[in-house]
Amino acid sequence: MEKQVTIYDLARALNLSTATISRALDDSPLVKPKTREKIRAMADKMGYRQNLIASNLRKQQSRTIGVLLHEVNSYFSTSVLAGIEKITTREKYDILIAHSGEDGEREIANTRNLFNKRVDGLIVSLAMSTVATDHFNPFFEQGIPVVFFDRVAKKMPCNKIVIDNFKAGYEATTHLLQQGYRRIAHITASLQRNVYEDRFRGYKKALTDHHIRFDPLLVESCSLNREDTLAVMHQLLKQKPDAFFITNDFAAAVCMDELQRSGIRIPEDIGMMGFNNDILGSLINPRLSTIDYPGTRMGETAAQMLIDKIKTKKNGKATAEHKSVIISSTLLIRESSVKKARQRRGHK
């Protein structure tokens, strides 16, 4: 392990003070252009690399953003991460990713951990089983900006990025109704989470708007993993549904597979509607109708919003405004929900 070149080495080599070196490397107008040049050249020559740890200690920042996710193994999650990364890279922030595996306890532990790591800000999508949100209080108390996206805490005083889940649920259900489906089962997840609750409300509203009585027996909630999804699907099957509106593409694909294997035709016998526009949906047969949901843009927006907050905070102004951004989503009609004229070779 060879020793690193520091600004002290540069100062000695050039017979200047560390103050000047530091300023030059930071492009400060306080140092004469000619001096700056010399310093730059020497830094290159000696292979100087700034020690960000020392810099961060002195500047009392970490230049790191914490990202708290419920899971990372979905297409949606990786899209969001890509969006976040795009912005943070440009703004020279690091990201520390923690995921809870949908476990509220782990979410609490991760939150504490990121707090201790002294992240400059936090981007969060809540775990399925999270109930209280006290674990975010240290951030609020310290004035560390927090931005929620997708699965947000309803009454929390901070910025939020969401889609209109109510509208999306309404449109998905309406589409199924227009295709002639009448007994639409709904597989959802914890109604504690805004996303699922709002979609569910949209579903109910669409039904009543079409003069169809909402039947609680046609709705089941589960973790959305393979086993649980199949269990509730079989439960729902007893109610003789003619369509499924499932709040997640992976779960929808699992159901479609199981149904088809037991001889049920989709969309002829049962219509199918997912949510999320996972790549998966474009590779199964029939192609899955779904709600397109721009993860990358959500991530970009969340990151930009957070960094803006961090910056304005640094300038002293404590911005107490908590704006919510609603990103648009679109209904994607493919094959699994279109009874007539099932067109072959539709791409994407």
Added chain:
Amino acid sequence: MEKQVTIYDLARALNLSTATISRALDDSPLVKPKTREKIRAMADKMGYRQNLIASNLRKQQSRTIGVLLHEVNSYFSTSVLAGIEKITTREKYDILIAHSGEDGEREIANTRNLFNKRVDGLIVSLAMSTVATDHFNPFFEQGIPVVFFDRVAKKMPCNKIVIDNFKAGYEATTHLLQQGYRRIAHITASLQRNVYEDRFRGYKKALTDHHIRFDPLLVESCSLNREDTLAVMHQLLKQKPDAFFITNDFAAAVCMDELQRSGIRIPEDIGMMGFNNDILGSLINPRLSTIDYPGTRMGETAAQMLIDKIKTKKNGKATAEHKSVIISSTLLIRESSVKKARQRRGHK
């Protein structure tokens, strides 16, 4: 932004020196148990949190591991990350994830960046288009441990975690041959990368071992994204293959979908074999035969190996040994490659 509690505050409150405080919080045997208790209690009471930035500066470490990936949006990548995370969490390391999107240039930039961030070690899987590997030299020069996994640099002097891709390719091909397929097309990717080259060699060896002449026209290389894969598949179709061995499940699923949509039956008309055991393969119809490839364990092994190296390095011993670990993979025979007795009852 309230001010933080530091060990100086604790020292003042308890009329002790910061040295004792620091030692107590670090569970040093040098401090009397009773004193330790008191310090602990006061730390809790005052809401003390260690400043890792200061600690890291003093200890000349970052307690951060860099992870350099080619992509993060595959099931395999997220599995590896989960494995790495499991170990690093336990060992109290942070991870900084950078991905190149298969672009060699971006890989170089990311490598430099992680070096500047002073990561304590690096875990790498090479991008598709990487040729030279000079960008890792700074790590070697500084004695910073590097572990490669999966896509490794052949002649690089460091630890590696791989599966036996030659054997896997051999077994996959042999299986297809045993099922009676004779003209087996192979879709692969850059043969610069060990994984693809080894599988390809396995494929060729299996053919010759079964007295089938290797036909270069049956092999195409591409980026494995949707468009490119379909293009080379159509190219290969001209050679009238009766099976495909595709070096990646996603690409295999894309091909299967396209073939089925043009009326070709799988596995009756064309057999299909993927690689990676992506979840995808268990959701499509017929289920995709593939090579199971334990991403999580690879990640765990890589992380553990790296951390061991970091630790032994700290103890002064510069371990120059470069062991390679070979993780076992298994042939997973499902429906897409088994001609007879296909026991499903779907439509058609």
Added chain:
DNA sequence: TTTTAAAATGTAATCGATTTCATTATAGAA
């Protein structure tokens, strides 16, 4: 009780960059 080894604690330097508050150099004005 004194001596001595071991245990416990303290002092102060250190990690490397940043920044406040001097101080010195320089250019233009008088």
Added chain:
DNA sequence: TTCTATAATGAAATCGATTACATTTTAAAA
């Protein structure tokens, strides 16, 4: 040329924890 305002640079404190080395306490041995 002298003065002054400004530009350029420097000295030293600072961020918070760690740790080599010094010092004091304590307990056991004599």
